[in-house]
Amino acid sequence: MELGYCWREFQKIFYPKAFRHRRKPVLPDLIVLERDKIVYAFFQGKVHLEWSGKEWSSFIPLSPSQDCFIFTHDQLDEWLVQTTQWGGNHYLDQANFLKKLVFQSLKTKKGKTFQTALITEFHFFLRVILKDWKKFLPRSYGICLFFQGKNAKALVLMFKEGRLVGINIPDLSGMFKSQRNSPQSIINYLSQEYQLWLQGFFMPWETWEKLANAEKPWMEVLKALKKDRSLLVPFRLRFYILIWIWAHRGF
Numbered sequence: 001m002e003l004g005y006c007w008r009e010f011q012k013i014f015y016p017k018a019f020r021h022r023r024k025p026v027l028p029d030l031i032v033l034e035r036d037k038i039v040y041a042f043f044q045g046k047v048h049l050e051w052s053g054k055e056w057s058s059f060i061p062l063s064p065s066q067d068c069f070i071f072t073h074d075q076l077d078e079w080l081v082q083t084t085q086w087g088g089n090h091y092l093d094q095a096n097f098l099k100k101l102v103f104q105s106l107k108t109k110k111g112k113t114f115q116t117a118l119i120t121e122f123h124f125f126l127r128v129i130l131k132d133w134k135k136f137l138p139r140s141y142g143i144c145l146f147f148q149g150k151n152a153k154a155l156v157l158m159f160k161e162g163r164l165v166g167i168n169i170p171d172l173s174g175m176f177k178s179q180r181n182s183p184q185s186i187i188n189y190l191s192q193e194y195q196l197w198l199q200g201f202f203m204p205w206e207t208w209e210k211l212a213n214a215e216k217p218w219m220e221v222l223k224a225l226k227k228d229r230s231l232l233v234p235f236r237l238r239f240y241i242l243i244w245i246w247a248h249r250g251f
Helices: 007-014 073-086 091-105 124-132 183-194 205-212 217-227 237-248
Strands: 029-034 037-043 068-072 140-148 153-160 163-168 198-204
Touching (some): 007 163, 068 073, 073 091, 091 163, 124 217
Antiparallel strands (some): 140 153, 153 163
16 A cells, blocks of 8 residues: 555644644743844744844843743754755654754753753654654554544554654545444454554544643543543553553653
């Protein structure tokens, strides 16, 4: 089966408008300089064009206690060049690589190394799959997400050595209609189609929305699993233990 990247569907599932109403973290002030002049100023959650062209020495933060991170225009250009030369499979890879470069070298006005600010907020599910659970999962595998109900959606995420290598909308046209209502039959069919170890997650879209906006989403997943094991297809002890651990770690 041909692999590709269905970014539009990926966006709908992991970053739909309904998920953007969560309380946003307080972002630090950000300043981009060129020859000691401000070319970009971001503070109080928005860009301030009125500061463009002014001397850096004249900048007075509106919130003195707020961290202020600064970098030069040349640094920004250098990071972007390194990112494009590095390559990567897709923009998500490149964005993570760019963040690593920034974390390693950006300095604050106070001289502190830039480590934790400006971290793009990952969807709770992507964060564990791409980062925390990599060493516990097979070298190559897939995650199937199926959402039932009014806003029915489906997506297959394919991974190799911890990296996302494919995003597909599953095609069930080769299945008998009588089998398309069976989660286990769907996973068996797609496992053969993709020749891949697959783990399925089946739930109503409304449940997915609630999880994405929950303070402790993995605790909510664990509660849902205790009520209905059919959320996880097949029900693998490995995944259940990972979910249990992350739930009790407060995630």
